[in-house]
Amino acid sequence: MATNLAQLVLDGLKKRLDSNNQITVPKKGGKIYTAQFTFNPPATEELVIKFSRETHWHLPPDFKNFLLLHNGARLFENTKTGGGYELLSLYEIPDNHLDYMPKDCFSEYRETLQIGHNPVK
Template identity: 60%
Template sequence: MKNILSQLALDGLKKRLDENNQLLVQKWEGLVYPTKFTFNSPATLEMIEEFLRDTQWHLPTDYKNFLLIHNGAWLFEGVRYGGGYELLSLDEIKNSHLDYMPKHWYPISVSNGDYIFIDSNRAKEGKVDYLVRFNHDDDIIPENGSSMKMNFETWLERLIIAQGTEFWTW
């Protein structure tokens, strides 16, 4: 069963996009600018099973359901200035996990050098606060990770509501 929150948030976002997959967003201090969105085609169950066999990581249900809708995406990419949130595809996740990263954490999003990881051990235990964030200035070691205290579905919905603003730093 698909998580309704993710699907509703994505559907609502897509309804607001223009014919070029762009959206005018308002940020702090009245800044208004166009952002664009790119959605990859869905992952198949076979792709997900191969990923799990190859990596031995655990996929939380809400994140797996997102992959079955879009195997990666670019969200809130600034038309003029870049940035935004790259949600990595299964292949990009495997290729982005480097030897110095904790073995049980895998990156799912990159934004201006900041990473968001899934802690596979916490997800396997059924914990809902499995997202970990790293600032681009920090070494990617467990003691520098900042728990986001939420799951992917909550993060995605809030990111859409906050129009691409890093709400977790408020």
């Protein structure tokens, strides 16, 4: 029986979120902050196939499974200061792919597919 790791992880996370998709997160020194989670609607199987065919990029199975549940997400966004992490949607990946690659990076990293980033700068 195949296990959908993306589904298991998301189910576990969502059980910890309140009705507003928020969670209280402890920080160093006893401080806490409220983190917001935003999940996009799912991608269709057809969209995932079209993306791979048009870009010639291989999507790892777990990320494909995630996309079929949520075509992108924002995770651990601080409700007061922003930040957090973003898993890009299929619409955003092509526009962000090489923008995050250093100009002098090794050639093997050019084969890396950028699927997310930490928007905190």
